[in-house]
Amino acid sequence: MQENYLAKWLNNELSDEELAAFKQTEEYASYEKIARTSEALSPPSFDMDRALADLRERKGSEVRVVRMRPRRYLMQIAAAITVLIAASVFYISTLDETFSAAYAQRTEVVLPDASEVILNAGSELSFSERNWEKERKLTLEGEAFFKVAKGEKFTVRTDVGSVSVLGTQFNVKSRNGYFEVTCYEGLVSVDHKGRQMKLPAGSSFLVINGEVKDVQAPMTTEPTWVNDESSFRSIPLSFVLKEFERQFNVRVETQNVDLSELFTGSFSNTNMNLALQSISTPSQISFTLEGNKVLFYGDKTP
C-alpha cells in the first residue's frame, strides 16, 4: 500500500488493485463509516449577511478614521509649533541683553536700575534683564566706566576677575593681558584669582600679564577717556598702541620699537594727528600714516 493511502483513498487516487486490497482489510468498514459520517457533519452556521453588515459598519468607521488622519496630522504640527514658539519665547527672554561699542565708538547705556555705563571703544557688555531684579550682574569684555545707583550688590564679571560694589563710580578695563579697576567713589571689591581686595575711592588695581602692579591713585573723578582722552601711567607701550588702535579704528604696525617700554602720558581720542604726536614724541619714535595703517618705527631703522 502506498504512502498516505488513506488520504489517497478519500481523494479517489487509489488504483483498482489497491482499492480492492484496501476493501479486504477489516478496518475498511470503519474508515468508510468515518468518511461518510464526517461528510455529513456541519460546523455552526455562519450568518454571512450579518457578518457583511457588521463589516460594512467597521469599514465605515475605518474610513472615518482615515479621513481624520490629515486633521490629526495638522494638530500634531500645530502642537509642535506651539511648543516651539513657547520654548523660543522662553529662551529669548532668558537671553542676555548685549550692548557694544565698536572701534572708534563709545556707547552709553542706562541700566534698568538707572545705573549708567559708558562703554569705551571696542567693548561689549551683557546682562540678563530677566534676572536684573534679583541680582545686578554684568559681563564685560573691554573697558567701561560705571556709575552705579545705590541698591543691591552690583557685580561686573570679566575674564580675569570680577568687581562688586553697592553703589559707586568705577572703571573697569579688561583687555588681553590687562586688567585695571579704578574706584572713583565709594568702595569697590575686586575679586582676582580667588583673592579679594577692597578698593577705596581714588585707588586703582592693575594687573598686566598676570602681574599685579603698583599704581598711583587717579587725580580725576572719572576716567579721562570719558572726556575723550586716553591716559596712561607706566603702562607698556604695547597696551597704549592697542588702545590707539581701538580709539581710531586703525591698524598699528611697529618696526624696531621696544613695546615693553613704559609709557606715561595721554593722547586725544578725537584728533589722530595730535594723538600720534603724543605717543611718538615722548617715546622717541617716528611714524608714518598710510590710509588705515600706522607704522611706528625706531630711529635705528636701517
Place this chain on the structure above:
Amino acid sequence: MDNVCEEQVFNSIFRAHSKTIFNYIYYKYGNEEKAYDAVQEAFVKLWENCAKVIPEKAKAFVYKVANNLYLNVLKAEKVRLKYAEKAPKNPNAESPEFLMEEKQFKEKLDRALDSLPENQRTVFLLNRIDGKKYTEIAEMEGVSVKAIEKRMHLALKTLREQIDGI
C-alpha cells in the same frame, strides 16, 4: 481591471471566502466567536489594503490574516467542537436501532475529532465538510500537498483507532 476597493468586487470576495475562513478558524480552535471575529478582522484588513492587494491575491491575503490572528494566542486551549444537527435523510426508512447506532457513532467521532492534533483536524474537516481539495488546503496552511496528505492519512488512522477502541 478589477479593484478590491470597489464595493462589488470586495463583496464578491467576501461571499466566496468568508464562510471557509469561519469554518477554518472554527476547526482550528473550536471557538465560534473567535472564528467570527477572524472573518471580520481579515476583511477589514483587506479593505484597508484594498489598493495594494490585487483580486487574485485577495483570497491568500484574507486566509493569511485570519490564520495569523490567533497564531500564538489560542494554541493552548482545549477544543470542544459542536456541529449543527442534520436531520436524517429519510427517518421512516431507518429503524430506531439503526438511528441509535448512528447517533452513538457520531458522538464517538465528535470526541475523536476533539482530541486530534489541531492541524490534522483542520485538514480533515476542511476536506470532509467543505470539500476542499488537498492543493487548496496546502495553500491555506502554507505547506506542501504532501504534508496535507500526511496529515489527512494520520487523521483518518487516529480517528479509526479511537472509535474502534484500539
